[in-house]
Amino acid sequence: MPDLDGKRAVVTGANAGLGFYTCLHLAKAGASVVLATRNETAGHEAADRIRNDVPGAVLDVVRVDLADLSSVRTAAAVILKQDRPIDMLINNAGVMATPKRLTLDGFELQFGTNHLGHFALTGLLLPALGSARVVTVSSLLHNSVAGVPDRDPREARKYNKWQAYGESKLANLMFMLELDRRAQVAGLELTSVAAHPGYASTRLQRSGPRLGGPSMAAYLLAGLTSVVSQSADAGAWPTLYAATAPKMAGGTYIGPSRLMEMRGRPQPVGMSKAARDRDAARRLWLRSQEATGVSYL
Numbered sequence: 001m002p003d004l005d006g007k008r009a010v011v012t013g014a015n016a017g018l019g020f021y022t023c024l025h026l027a028k029a030g031a032s033v034v035l036a037t038r039n040e041t042a043g044h045e046a047a048d049r050i051r052n053d054v055p056g057a058v059l060d061v062v063r064v065d066l067a068d069l070s071s072v073r074t075a076a077a078v079i080l081k082q083d084r085p086i087d088m089l090i091n092n093a094g095v096m097a098t099p100k101r102l103t104l105d106g107f108e109l110q111f112g113t114n115h116l117g118h119f120a121l122t123g124l125l126l127p128a129l130g131s132a133r134v135v136t137v138s139s140l141l142h143n144s145v146a147g148v149p150d151r152d153p154r155e156a157r158k159y160n161k162w163q164a165y166g167e168s169k170l171a172n173l174m175f176m177l178e179l180d181r182r183a184q185v186a187g188l189e190l191t192s193v194a195a196h197p198g199y200a201s202t203r204l205q206r207s208g209p210r211l212g213g214p215s216m217a218a219y220l221l222a223g224l225t226s227v228v229s230q231s232a233d234a235g236a237w238p239t240l241y242a243a244t245a246p247k248m249a250g251g252t253y254i255g256p257s258r259l260m261e262m263r264g265r266p267q268p269v270g271m272s273k274a275a276r277d278r279d280a281a282r283r284l285w286l287r288s289q290e291a292t293g294v295s296y297l
Helices: 017-028 040-053 069-081 109-129 140-144 161-185 203-210 216-228 237-244 278-292
Strands: 008-012 032-037 059-063 088-091 133-137 191-195 253-258 263-268
Touching: 008 017, 008 109, 017 032, 017 040, 017 088, 017 237, 032 040, 032 069, 040 059, 059 069, 069 109, 088 109, 088 237, 109 133, 109 161, 109 278, 133 161, 133 237, 140 161, 161 191, 161 278, 191 237, 237 253, 237 263
Parallel strands: 008 032, 008 088, 032 059, 088 133, 133 191, 191 253
Antiparallel strands: 253 263
16 A cells, blocks of 8 residues: 555544455554444444544544434534545445345435445535545445436335345446546546455444344354355455555456455455446436435536
């Protein structure tokens, strides 16, 4: 990683797993970091852990619940009030394979948190982004779905937790590419890229699938995690590479290099045909603006 002295990063989901290690390594490289976390107490505990490794690290903690658009607006206002440019915005937070639940705004929880919350946050922070690198964290499971439903995200439909997760992660990539295209048309210096961690052992694999109680799928996932996963620290490498590697082209997708992209050093990787569907991405952008009330570019 290059020297990041004088650079400022905002990282969602910063208190644990991939987000924590992303913040830790950014701080080690000299960046000041805003830890954006749903649980403010956990955010301060994470900041203390980072300071134990990086004495003098410049850290702020801001509460943001991506499943609550009013919280997203409040968090963005707090960050903008600091009146400092953002060099890296890392849209990392997420939930996975949860039972059917709704956000406070009436969206399916995974789509509302993983995509709509980050869509709104990015737009609200746009005045501070300037020439920032915006990194959106997706997943290998974006390949598991054929597209994102072209409908009102509040519309009720039959629920499959893994399909909903795959759709939210596909939406992340569609958003990343559409953001890059729109930024170029608007003449902005902002660069939009994405990353995925491969198969990293984090709380995400345990918490979401187990919310519905013990199940064979949850036990199988735990067993697979123990055999093939890499650490959360290694899982953060693609995100860090996407955020800091010099001269990275917009629209680049970074993932691990080995074992079908499940582990290994970061490198550019491919994405599904559905992720590259420009018309679908444009429609998703318009629906997201309408759903969140945040319009930009």
